[in-house]
Amino acid sequence: MPGALDQQLFFFLNADRGLPWLDKAWAVLSSFDFWLPVFILAGLLVAWRGGFRARAMLACLLLSIGIMEGGIINPLKKTIGRHRPLDSLADARSVSLAASKPKLLALVEPLKIKPGDPVDPPAVGKSLPSGHTSNMFCLATVLTAFYRARGAWLYLAAALVALSRVATGSHWPSDIVLSALGSVAVTLALLAFYAWLWRRFAPRLVPRLAAGHPELIRTA
Numbered sequence: 001m002p003g004a005l006d007q008q009l010f011f012f013l014n015a016d017r018g019l020p021w022l023d024k025a026w027a028v029l030s031s032f033d034f035w036l037p038v039f040i041l042a043g044l045l046v047a048w049r050g051g052f053r054a055r056a057m058l059a060c061l062l063l064s065i066g067i068m069e070g071g072i073i074n075p076l077k078k079t080i081g082r083h084r085p086l087d088s089l090a091d092a093r094s095v096s097l098a099a100s101k102p103k104l105l106a107l108v109e110p111l112k113i114k115p116g117d118p119v120d121p122p123a124v125g126k127s128l129p130s131g132h133t134s135n136m137f138c139l140a141t142v143l144t145a146f147y148r149a150r151g152a153w154l155y156l157a158a159a160l161v162a163l164s165r166v167a168t169g170s171h172w173p174s175d176i177v178l179s180a181l182g183s184v185a186v187t188l189a190l191l192a193f194y195a196w197l198w199r200r201f202a203p204r205l206v207p208r209l210a211a212g213h214p215e216l217i218r219t220a
Helices: 004-014 020-030 032-049 052-080 103-108 131-147 154-167 173-205 207-212
Strands: 093-096 112-115
Touching (some): 004 173, 032 103, 052 131, 052 173, 131 154, 131 173
8 A cells, every 4th residue: 555645635636525526637647548549540641741850659559559569668557556445445536437439428418437456356457557658758768869859748748647547536646747857857767768760770661761860869
């Protein structure tokens, strides 16, 4: 069980404040299914209409998320085995959008709000790291690397998504802090590796493209 401060911060964000619009906002931010069509459409537009920098950014983003999901996030969840608040606290709240299809219709449907359901023995823990938080901070870091200030605003969006994971009962506050820091560090390391690979191999594999773009990540 996380420490007292972690629990206090969790209940501060997860508390029922009698504001349905706030619960709905947290649930929307926390819903991967709600935002998936937006991400897919944005990715397709970038691949179709974007130039070299936009397409390189998209490739680095997809590769980084794939590496983190398969090689870091999922293995760590199994290794750490930390239990989610909903599996640990009866007075935690689960807040989520209705199971509508398409998910956009959930905006006009009542929220699904349920109490925590501790089980003994506890279910397999999947609380740390937070996949939503890790992926959003990866997105913000990649876009900031390629576009500087024009991409840095996404850190605010990433922070709101991370907070929504606590507010909806899915994660402890320390989960999102550790996930955000770890995601930024891993993403920066991966970007440096991609840039090295491009300088090392692109002149031989794609000489014309490399001649016009000697650096993979060029922000000027």
